[in-house]
Amino acid sequence: MPQKHKVVVTRQLIDEAQKLLESVPGLNIVQWPTEQPADRKWLLENAKGASGILLMLSDICDEELIKAAGDSLKVIASFSVGTDHVDRDALKKRGIRLGYTPTCLTDAVADLTIMLILMAQRRGGEAISKVQTGQWPKMPWSPLLMTGPQIRGSTIGFLGFGRIGQATLKRLLPFGISRVVYLTSEPGQLVKEDHFGLIKGAAIPIEPAKDWEQLACESDVLIVGCALTRSTKHLISTNFLSRMKKLSVLVNIARGPVVDTDALVAALDKGEIFGAGLDVIENEPNILANHPILKQPRCVLVPHIGSATIETREQMATESVKNLLAGLKGEPMVNEVEL
Numbered sequence: 001m002p003q004k005h006k007v008v009v010t011r012q013l014i015d016e017a018q019k020l021l022e023s024v025p026g027l028n029i030v031q032w033p034t035e036q037p038a039d040r041k042w043l044l045e046n047a048k049g050a051s052g053i054l055l056m057l058s059d060i061c062d063e064e065l066i067k068a069a070g071d072s073l074k075v076i077a078s079f080s081v082g083t084d085h086v087d088r089d090a091l092k093k094r095g096i097r098l099g100y101t102p103t104c105l106t107d108a109v110a111d112l113t114i115m116l117i118l119m120a121q122r123r124g125g126e127a128i129s130k131v132q133t134g135q136w137p138k139m140p141w142s143p144l145l146m147t148g149p150q151i152r153g154s155t156i157g158f159l160g161f162g163r164i165g166q167a168t169l170k171r172l173l174p175f176g177i178s179r180v181v182y183l184t185s186e187p188g189q190l191v192k193e194d195h196f197g198l199i200k201g202a203a204i205p206i207e208p209a210k211d212w213e214q215l216a217c218e219s220d221v222l223i224v225g226c227a228l229t230r231s232t233k234h235l236i237s238t239n240f241l242s243r244m245k246k247l248s249v250l251v252n253i254a255r256g257p258v259v260d261t262d263a264l265v266a267a268l269d270k271g272e273i274f275g276a277g278l279d280v281i282e283n284e285p286n287i288l289a290n291h292p293i294l295k296q297p298r299c300v301l302v303p304h305i306g307s308a309t310i311e312t313r314e315q316m317a318t319e320s321v322k323n324l325l326a327g328l329k330g331e332p333m334v335n336e337v338e339l
């Protein structure tokens with residue numbers, strides 16, 4: 001890289017990725033010094049004159065940030081698979097490239113999806129809480145104690161059926177599920193990519209839903225794994241939830257706003273669905289301790305830890321640095337968003 005490039009990095013990175021970044025000659029690295037989210041004011045001030053910005057999903061990349069950086073900006077490298085925090089149009093019109101990390105986190109998120117399905121069906125949160133709050137002695141073993149629906153024989157519904165959904169399916173097949181129905185941005189159409197060679201010639205039916213109503217009515221387990229866009233915001237609404245089966249569970253590993261939280265609380269209160277397992281929620285992480293969703297015994301909520309394995313976070317960090325450097329040099333990225 002002939003001239004000195006300023007790069008802004010909004011977090012300290014895991015060892016290997018940090019070393020890779022620091023090993024590049026001629027880089028002026030401006031880095032937020034802690035593990036906590038970067039302060040917005042700091043980011044706007046330091047973006048000025050940057051050629052590249054490596055940021056997290058909690059950092060909003062909008063017109064304000066892009067303008068603050070100015071004409072030197074060539075690349076945004078996002079440490080995430082989701083890019084709803086990035087204004088793609090603002091990048092596109094300026095020819096700024098966008099890197100992301102969609103492949104290395106697939107297994108970790110699919111593993112967590114399985115955990116949430118089982119927690120929701122088998123009442124994991126409620127069961128642990130009963131033991132921890134000393135209620136077990138008052139509820140001795142009985143045939144119907146803490147029973148929930150069984151995964152064997154379930155119809156699994158996928159809202160969004162990309163890499164993570166298909167990796168989840170791979171894990172679900174040995175449980176003896178009976179059928180899959182999925183909805184993508186093209187209702188009724190077969191998915192374009194069969195990422196793990198599972199769909200063609202599968203032993204169980206794997207079918208595209210013609211619309212969201214079909215997905216709602218037929219799923220025993222509904223997995224939300226789609227991107228957050230204008231058309232998916234609050235797609236899981238009062239109307240959607242009211243069409244779901246009483247013994248069904250909802251799992252969200254995508255983005256909080258795809259599910260209308262108030263509608264979910266109401267559906268759980270009315271027993272319209274059996275339970276929920278959430279890795280994400282609207283307005284995270286600023287959920288108030290007295291929020292009604294936290295009082296739902298049948299809802300398990302974990303703090304957006306889908307990709308949180310040590311191995312995956314190391315890979316995401318390294319891949320983000322590689323994308324940043326490729327963007328500066330005008331070379332192919334590990335993974336680039338087509339804007």
Ligand SMILES: O=CC(=O)O
Binds near residue numbers: 079083
């Ligand atoms: O939600 C996590 C991500 O987008 O990486």
